Amino acid sequence: xxxxxxxxxxxxxxxxxxxxxxxxxxxxxxxxxxxxxxxxxxxxxxxxxxxxxxxxxxxxxxxxxxxxxxxxxxxxxxxxxxxxxxxxxxxxxxxxxxxxxxxxxxxxxxxxxxxxxxxxxxxxxxxxxxxxxxxxxxxxxxxxxxxxxxxxxxxxxxxxxxxxxxxxxxxxxxxxxxxxxxxxxxxxxxxxxxxxxxxxxxxxxxxxxxxxxxxxxxxxxxxxxxxxxxxxxxxxxxxxxxxxxxxxxxxxxxxxxxxxxxxxxxxxxxxx
Numbered sequence: 001x002x003x004x005x006x007x008x009x010x011x012x013x014x015x016x017x018x019x020x021x022x023x024x025x026x027x028x029x030x031x032x033x034x035x036x037x038x039x040x041x042x043x044x045x046x047x048x049x050x051x052x053x054x055x056x057x058x059x060x061x062x063x064x065x066x067x068x069x070x071x072x073x074x075x076x077x078x079x080x081x082x083x084x085x086x087x088x089x090x091x092x093x094x095x096x097x098x099x100x101x102x103x104x105x106x107x108x109x110x111x112x113x114x115x116x117x118x119x120x121x122x123x124x125x126x127x128x129x130x131x132x133x134x135x136x137x138x139x140x141x142x143x144x145x146x147x148x149x150x151x152x153x154x155x156x157x158x159x160x161x162x163x164x165x166x167x168x169x170x171x172x173x174x175x176x177x178x179x180x181x182x183x184x185x186x187x188x189x190x191x192x193x194x195x196x197x198x199x200x201x202x203x204x205x206x207x208x209x210x211x212x213x214x215x216x217x218x219x220x221x222x223x224x225x226x227x228x229x230x231x232x233x234x235x236x237x238x239x240x241x242x243x244x245x246x247x248x249x250x251x252x253x254x255x256x257x258x259x260x261x262x263x264x265x266x267x268x269x270x271x272x
Contacts, residue, residue, distance in 0.1 A: 004105075004190075009098040012091040013105060019087060020106050023080045024113050030080055031114035032168075037081035038107035039175055041073065045100040046180070055089040056096045065089040101180050108172065108191050112198045115168045120233070123195040123203075125169040127235045129161065130188035143177065143184045153177045192235075201231045204250040207258070209242040224250065 005013050024031050045052045051072070055065050066086040073082050084106060093099050115122050133140050143153050154174045161170040176187035196203045204224055206212075212220070217234060224232040232250065245258040 005094070005098060005102065007094040008092040009094040009102065012088070012093060012098075013102045015091070016084060016088055016102060016106060017109060020080075020084060020109060021113075023083070024110065027080070028113065028116075030078060031110045032171075033078050034080050034084075035107045035110035035114060035171070037077040038084065038103050038110060039179070041077065041081065041085050042100040042103035042107065042180075043178060044072075045103070046097075052096060052100065056093050056099050058092060062090045097180075104175075104179055105194065107175070108194045109198055111168050111172055112195045115166060118166055118168070119195055119199050122166055122168050122172075123192050123233055125165045126172060126188050126192040126195065129165070129169065129173055130185050130192070131237070132160075133185055133188070140185070150178050196233045199231075201233045202228055202250055203235060204232050204248055205235045205237060207237045207239050207242060207247040207249075209238070209240055209244050209246075209258070211238055212236060220246075220248075224248070 020034070024034065045055070051068075054060060054068060057065075066089060069086050069089050070082070073085055077085070085103065088099060088103060093102075112119055112122065133143060139156075142148065142156060145153075154177060157173045157177070158170060161173060165173075172191050173184075173188065176184045176191065179187050181187035181190060193203050202224075206220065217236070221232055221234055224234075228250065242258040247258050248255040
């Protein structure tokens, strides 16, 4: 999300996102290709320190930076990705790594756009897969094992998701293996936030002792939408240890109405 960037980088990402949206509005079928290519460019920049330094050096004329990108990427990526990459290197970045991170962010936005009306399903599937990784130590270790190649890990992801999830979900889960984030779980969480934000939503993680009915879920979503002034996508986590009630986490806000939370408050009061 653009909120992860600061100063000049935040301004650059906002402009680039607008350019991406404009380009894809005239060619929506290109979104998946753009997503693949922008992530490939981000990975190249991370792996080529000299190229990364040159393309973010404000003392180098914009024409030289843009020209080098044209030479390196020309004929290897689609025209939209090339134009966005040239635009990206013409801008100022708060820190050098933000250039590659911004292109990865744009690749996720493009991937979300490629799903069309399935963006809500994409957000749900990313969350479910992240929870699966979190709750399965063997899977988590396999996906974080530095001795295993990215290709091997990607094959594992494919075996779990192919035919069971959207192609975009599988693509982003695979991308999470070699992106900027320190773990697959963190990457998936961030990608899901982007998926929600592209469609004007916030993401709320709701922890409950037992599953909510469809009616209660809809009522909660409406209440949070009224409170925060924009639609809210719910991630539901069932945790029997809460005993009852619910805990809602949205952005930096935490609303703890669980029985276990109230018991913990009571114990702290008695101890004090």
